[in-house]
Amino acid sequence: xxxxxxxxxxxxxxxxxxxxxxxxxxxxxxxxxxxxxxxxxxxxxxxxxxxxxxxxxxxxxxxxxxxxxxxxxxxxxxxxxxxxxxxxxxxxxxxxxxxxxxxxxxxxxxxxxxxxxxxxxxxxxxxxxxxxxxxxxxxxxxxxxxxxxxxxxxxxxxxxxxxxxxxxxxxxxxxxxxxxxxxxxxxxxxxxxxxxxxxxxxxxxxxxxxxxxxxxxxxxxxxxxxxxxxxxxxxxxxxxxxxxxxxxxxxxxxxxxxxxxxxxxxxxxxxxxxxxxxxxxxxxxxxxxxxxxxxxxxxxxxxxxxxxxxxxxxxxxxxxxxxxxxxxxxxxxxxxxxxxxxxxxxxxxxxxxxxxxxxxxxxxxxxxxxxxxxxxxxxxxxxxxxxxxxxxxxxxxxxxxxxxxxxx
Amino acid sequence: xxxxxxxxxxxxxxxxxxxxxxxxxxxxxxxxxxxxxxxxxxxxxxxxxxxxxxxxxxxxxxxxxxxxxxxxxxxxxxxxxxxxxxxxxxxxxxxxxxxxxxxxxxxxxxxxxxxxxxxxxxxxxxxxxxxxxxxxxxxxxxxxxxxxxxxxxxxxxxxxxxxxxxxxxxxxxxxxxxxxxxxxxxxxxxxxxxxxxxxxxxxxxxxxxxxxxxxxxxxxxxxxxxxxxxxxxxxxxxxxxxxxxxxxxxxxxxxxxxxxxxxxxxxxxxxxxxxxxxxxxxxxxxxxxxxxxxxxxxxxxxxxxxxxxxxxxxxxxxxxxxxxxxxxxxxxxxxxxxxxxxxxxxxxxxxxxxxxxxxxxxxxxxxxxxxxxxxxxxxxxxxxxxxxxxxxxxxxxxxxxxxxxxxx
Numbered sequence: 001x002x003x004x005x006x007x008x009x010x011x012x013x014x015x016x017x018x019x020x021x022x023x024x025x026x027x028x029x030x031x032x033x034x035x036x037x038x039x040x041x042x043x044x045x046x047x048x049x050x051x052x053x054x055x056x057x058x059x060x061x062x063x064x065x066x067x068x069x070x071x072x073x074x075x076x077x078x079x080x081x082x083x084x085x086x087x088x089x090x091x092x093x094x095x096x097x098x099x100x101x102x103x104x105x106x107x108x109x110x111x112x113x114x115x116x117x118x119x120x121x122x123x124x125x126x127x128x129x130x131x132x133x134x135x136x137x138x139x140x141x142x143x144x145x146x147x148x149x150x151x152x153x154x155x156x157x158x159x160x161x162x163x164x165x166x167x168x169x170x171x172x173x174x175x176x177x178x179x180x181x182x183x184x185x186x187x188x189x190x191x192x193x194x195x196x197x198x199x200x201x202x203x204x205x206x207x208x209x210x211x212x213x214x215x216x217x218x219x220x221x222x223x224x225x226x227x228x229x230x231x232x233x234x235x236x237x238x239x240x241x242x243x244x245x246x247x248x249x250x251x252x253x254x255x256x257x258x259x260x261x262x263x264x265x266x267x268x269x270x271x272x273x274x275x276x277x278x279x280x281x282x283x284x285x286x287x288x289x290x291x292x293x294x295x296x297x298x299x300x301x302x303x304x305x306x307x308x309x310x311x312x313x314x315x316x317x318x319x320x321x322x323x324x325x326x327x328x329x330x331x332x333x334x335x336x337x338x339x340x341x342x343x344x345x346x347x348x349x350x351x352x353x354x355x356x357x358x359x360x361x362x363x364x365x366x367x368x369x370x371x372x373x374x375x376x377x378x379x380x381x382x383x384x385x386x387x388x389x390x391x392x393x394x395x396x397x398x399x400x401x402x403x404x405x406x407x408x
Numbered sequence: 409x410x411x412x413x414x415x416x417x418x419x420x421x422x423x424x425x426x427x428x429x430x431x432x433x434x435x436x437x438x439x440x441x442x443x444x445x446x447x448x449x450x451x452x453x454x455x456x457x458x459x460x461x462x463x464x465x466x467x468x469x470x471x472x473x474x475x476x477x478x479x480x481x482x483x484x485x486x487x488x489x490x491x492x493x494x495x496x497x498x499x500x501x502x503x504x505x506x507x508x509x510x511x512x513x514x515x516x517x518x519x520x521x522x523x524x525x526x527x528x529x530x531x532x533x534x535x536x537x538x539x540x541x542x543x544x545x546x547x548x549x550x551x552x553x554x555x556x557x558x559x560x561x562x563x564x565x566x567x568x569x570x571x572x573x574x575x576x577x578x579x580x581x582x583x584x585x586x587x588x589x590x591x592x593x594x595x596x597x598x599x600x601x602x603x604x605x606x607x608x609x610x611x612x613x614x615x616x617x618x619x620x621x622x623x624x625x626x627x628x629x630x631x632x633x634x635x636x637x638x639x640x641x642x643x644x645x646x647x648x649x650x651x652x653x654x655x656x657x658x659x660x661x662x663x664x665x666x667x668x669x670x671x672x673x674x675x676x677x678x679x680x681x682x683x684x685x686x687x688x689x690x691x692x693x694x695x696x697x698x699x700x701x702x703x704x705x706x707x708x709x710x711x712x713x714x715x716x717x718x719x720x721x722x723x724x725x726x727x728x729x730x731x732x733x734x735x736x737x738x739x740x741x742x743x744x745x746x747x748x749x750x751x752x753x754x755x756x757x758x759x760x761x762x763x764x765x766x767x768x769x770x771x772x773x774x775x776x777x778x779x780x781x782x783x784x785x786x787x788x789x790x791x792x793x794x795x796x797x798x799x800x801x802x803x804x805x806x807x808x809x810x811x812x813x814x815x816x
Contacts, residue, residue, distance in 0.1 A: 061739030061747045093735045093747065095764035128732030129765050233718040238739055310641040310718070310803075314811035324536030327501045331469030331646055339469045339501065356503035357537050395718075396812070400805050403722035 010277035010285050010373060010393070011166040018153050018171045018184040021205040023047035023247025026152030028159035029140040033133060034088025034126055039159035041137055043144040044203065045113060046081040050247045051209075052121065053216040055223045057240035064091050064098030065122045066239055068106065072118055077212060081119035083203060083243060084109050084137070085160050087188070091124040091132040092238040101132040108138040112145050123201050123241045125188065126162050153205075157186035160201055163402070164188050164278050170270035172263035179252050181208045183263055187271040189240075189278070202227065202242040202271055204264070209248035214255045218264070219244050226268040229300070229390040231307050232279040233399070276391050281398025284316050286391065289378040292342075293386030298335035300388035302379065305333035313395035316375065321366035323351045326379065341382030346370065418685035418693050418781060418801070419574040426561050426579045426592040429613040431455035431655025434560030436567035437548040441541060442496025442534055447567035449545055451552040452611065453521060454489040458655045459617075460529065461624040463631045465648035472499050472506030473530045474647055476514065480526055485620060489527035491611060491651060492517050492545070493568050495596070499532040499540040500646040509540040516546040520553050531609050531649045533596065534570050561613075565594035568609055571810070572596050572686050578678035580671035587660050589616045591671055595679040597648075597686070610635065610650040610679055612672070617656035622663045626672070627652050634676040637708075637798040639715050640687040641807070684799050689806025692724050694799065697786040700750075701794030706743035708796035710787065713741035721803035724783065729774035731759045734787065749790030754778065 024046055028039040046052065054073050056066050084105060091098045102122055110117035124132060157167035168187040173180050189200030223242060244264075246254075254260035277285055288306050293299035306312055309329040315322035323344050330337050340355035347369035350358045369375065432454055436447040454460065462481050464474050492513060499506045510530055518525035532540060565575035576595040581588050597608030631650060652672075654662075662668035685693055696714050701707035714720055714737040723730035731752050738745050748763035755777035758766045777783065 057739075059736070059739030060741075060745040061735045093732060093760070093764060095748065095762060097764065128735060129760070238736055310807070311811055314808055317808070318812035320812070324501065327469045327536060328467070328646055331465075331467035333468075337468040340503065352501070352537070354503060356501060356505070394812075395808070397805055397808050399718070400722055400725070400803070400808060403719060404726035404728070404802075404804070 006165065008165045008278045008282060010282055012274070015154055015157070015167055016169050016171060018169050019173065019182045020150045021182055021184050021247060022207045022249030023050060024205045024245065025148035025150050026156040027144040027147035027149065028152065028155040029144050031086065031136045031140045033086050033136055039155065040087045041140055041144065042085045042156035042159040043109070043148065044083040044156065045148050046083070046245050047247050047249065048078065048080045050081050050245050051077065051212045051215055052081055052243060052245050053212060053219050054241065054243045055220055057238060059238045061093060061238050063124065063239045064094060064102045065124050066241055068102045069121050069241060072121060074212065076116055076118040079119055080113065080115045081121070081245070082109050082113055082115060083121050085123040085201060086137055087160050087162050088126040089124055089130055089132045090126050090128050090239050092128045094129065094131055097131055101134040104134040105137050108141055112141040121243055123239065125160065125201055125239055128238065153184060153186060160186070160188045162188065166278060168271055168274040168278070170267045170274070172267050174259045174263040176252050176254065176257055176259060179250055181250055181252055181254060181260060182206060183267050185267045185271050187275060189275045200227070200240045200275060204244045204267060206246050207248070207250040208246045208254040208260060209250065209252055210246040211255050215244065215246060218261055222265050222268050226265065226272045229388070230272045230276050231304065231390065231392050232276065273391060276393050279393035280402045281396040282393030283396055284373060284375055284394040286316060286375045286377065286393060287389060288392065289376065289389045290381065291378070291387045292380040292382050292384065294336045294384045295386040296388055297386070299386040300390070301335035302330050302333050302337070302381070303388045303390040305329045306377065307390050307392035310395055313392070316370070317394035317396045319367065319370040321346050321351065321363060321370050326377065327352070330379065336383060337381055338383065343380045343382065345378045347376050414573065416573045416686050416690060418690055420682065423562055423565065423575055424577050424579060426577050427581065427590045428558045429590055429592050429655060430615045430657030431458060432613045432653065433556035433558050434564040435552040435555035435557065436560065436563040437552050439494065439544045439548045441494050441544055447563065448495045449548055449552065450493045450564035450567040451517070451556065452491040452564065453556050454491070454653050455655050455657065456486065456488045458489050458653050459485065459620045459623055460489055460651060460653050461620060461627050462649065462651045463628055465646060467646050469501060469646050471532065471647045472502060472510045473532050474649055476510045477529050477649060480529060482620065484524055484526040487527055488521065488523045489529070489653070490517050490521055490523060491529050493531045493609060494545055495568050495570050496534040497532055497538055497540045498534050498536050498647045500536045502537065502539055505539055509542040512542040513545050516549055520549040529651055531647065533568065533609055533647055536646065561592060561594060568594070568596045570596065574686060576679055576682040576686070578675045578682070580675050582667045582671040584660050584662065584665055584667060587658055589658055589660055589662060589668060590614060591675050593675045593679050595683060597683045608635070608648045608683060612652045612675060614654050615656070615658040616654045616662040616668060617658065617660055618654040619663050623652065623654060626669055630673050630676050634673065634680045638680045638684050639712065639798065639800050640684065681799060684801050687801035688810045689804040690801035691804055692781060692783055692802040694724060694783045694785065694801060695797060696800065697784065697797045698789065699786070699795045700788040700790050700792060702744045702792045703794040704796055705794070707794040708798070709743035710738050710741050710745070710789070711796045711798040713737045714785065715798050715800035718803055721800070724778070725802040725804045727775065727778040729754050729759065729771060729778050734785065735760070738787065744791060745789055746791065751788045751790065753786045755784050
C-alpha cells in the first residue's frame, strides 16, 4: 500500500470552495479496493444532454479504462452520463481480464443509474498489473447512487487520491450574455506518485452548453499548454485521463467564446500547477520560460530538457544558482541553439549572455532568488520568436524516499 | 571544489596492468588549476606518423577545446602529435576567452615539444563558465616534457579525474600476421559528476598502423554501441571527448581487420562500463537488453526510456522487481510497442507476457535477482528483429548528496 506522506510544503492553504454545477451530482464510498479506512470510489452523474470530451495518455501501454473511454468519447451523446473512478488499482497491464473488469463496472453503473453503458466513463488509478477486484466496486453502487449530491465534489476529490498529499480543486466563473457560467474541476496526481502507483486524473464540470467537436478542439488545445507542459520526473503514466463535462444547464452556448476559453484555461492551469505542487518530494515550484527559439516546438524541447534534467533539479533542491547546468541542458536538447546568443535569467537576475557569465552578474542575488519556494528560470535563445513555458519541481531526497526506500 | 566521495562499491579491484604502447609517452603534473595536492594535468606525446581520430559530444553548447579538437581532427597528419588534458576547469561556456585559453595551451605545447600546433589536441574537464587559468598549465609544460615516459599511463589516468572515485583503464592484445598489436585506454567520468563538474574523457592508444578515414569510421561505429549506449542520468556533457591514437610502431596495418575491431570494441566497452560503475551514487550495474523491436532504432529508444526513467532507477535502488515501471517506460518511449505482445525478464525470471504478469511468475525469484550488484533486465517486444543493449546504474540518495547537498 502506498506510503502516505505529510502534506506537501507547496500545498495551498485549503481546498477551494467549488461552486455547484447544475446537472452534476457526486458521491464517494469506501469500497476497500486496496486502501482501508478511507474513500476510494467516486461516482458523478451527469444530466441528460451533457457533452463529454476528453484527452488521454499517449502511452502505448495505456490501461483498460483509458482504452474504454477513448472508444466511447465522441459516440452516443443523448441521455444521462456517468463517471466512475476508483483509486488503489489502475487496472493497467492486466490483459484481457482488464477489459472484463472495466466492462463489469461500467455495465453495473449503467444498470444502477438506468443509463446507456456507452455513456459511462471509468478511470482506475493505483497499482499496475494486479487484477481489479471489481466486485468490491459494484457492491457499492447502490449506496453511491443513493448518496449522489450536488455538493459532493470535495468528497470526490478525496476519493480519487492515491498518495497525493492534498486533494486538488479549482474553479472559475465567466459572464456570458448576462448569465454566469460556472466551471469546477478536480485532479489527482504527482507524477507516477509512489511505488506501483500511477496516473494523473482530472475531471472538470461546467453548466455551459457546448458542441462536442468544438469543445473537444478547445480542450485538446488547452491541454497542450497546461497538463502537457508539466513534468515531475519525465515518467508518463499508463492511465492519464482528463474528462470535461458540459451539462448545458445554464442554457448558454460557449462555442467560440473567448472568455469561456480563458476561464477554462485558468482552471486547467491551476489544477496542473497543483499537481506540480504535490510532486514527489517537491520543495520548490519552478517555472521555466523559453523565448527567442527558432520555433515554439524548439522552445518546448529546450524547456523540457531543463525541466527533466536531474542535474538541474538537484541543483534547485540545493538552492544552487548553477547556470552551467542550464547551458548543459540546452546543449543536449537537440533543438537549435547558439551558445553565444543565449541569455539566462534566474528571477530578474541576468546570469549569462554572449556565451559567458554576464559581466554584472552577482551570484548573491541569484542565490537569494533560489531560496524562494517559487522560482523562475528564463532563457532567451536569440534566434527567433518561438516560446514555451513549462512547470516542474525539484528532485530531492524525498523523491528517493518515496520511490526506492520501501515496498509493499 | 568537487567533493571526493569514497570509492564506488562497483569499482574494479585495482587499476589494470596496461601494456606500453610503442610510440606513446606520458607525464602528469600538479598545476593547481583548481585542485590542490593532486595531479591535474596530463601530457601524452605521440610519435611521428601517428593517426589520430576522435568522436565528440553533440552538445550545441560544447566547450572550446572540443571545438578546437574537431577542427584539427582530419587535418595535418605528419609529424609528432600531443594530447594535453587538465582537470578542475572545463573551459566550457567561456566565450571568446575560452578560445584564447585553448590556443595558449596548445601553442605552448607545440613550442615545448617542437611539433605542429595543428597536431596538439587538448581537453579540459571541471567547472563550467569560469576562465581557465592557462598560465598554470603552461608553467608546467617543461616539467611535463622532461618527465615523459612510456609507462606513465596510470599517472595520466589519475590526473584527468575530477570527482571520479577510481581511475579507469582497459587494454587488449590481438595477434595479426604473427605480430602482437596492443591497445591501451584510459577514461574519466561518471555522468556530469559533481556540481559544476562535467565531462567524460577517453584516450585510447595502439601501436597498430591505420588509415585515418578507415579508423575514424571504425571508431564512430564502435562509439555508437559502447559510449553512446551508457547513461547515468540522461545529462549530456559539454565536453565529452574520445581520442584514439594509432602510432603504427608495430608496422602492422589493421585496416579492415575484424580481430582488431573486436579488441578495440572490448577496450571501449570495458571503459564505458567503468564509467557506469563510477556513476554518481551508483550501487547497481544494470544491463538493459531489448529484442524483438520493429527496428534497432526503436529498440534503443525503448532501452534508453527504461535506463533514464527515474522511477525505474529508484525501484532498482530499492531492490524492487517493479515490472510495472518497465511497462510504463516502454509505453512512454514513443517507439512502437504492443502491450499484449511484449515480455519482460529480470535475470532469467520471466515476469510478464501476453499483456499481464506471467502465470508462473514468482516474485521471490525476481526479488533475489534484484539483490545482486549486476542486474539484467530484458524485454522482447514481439514485433520484429530490432535489438539494442544499454547500460546504466541506479538512482540513490548518493546522487542527491553529490548534486544537491553542497556547493563550492
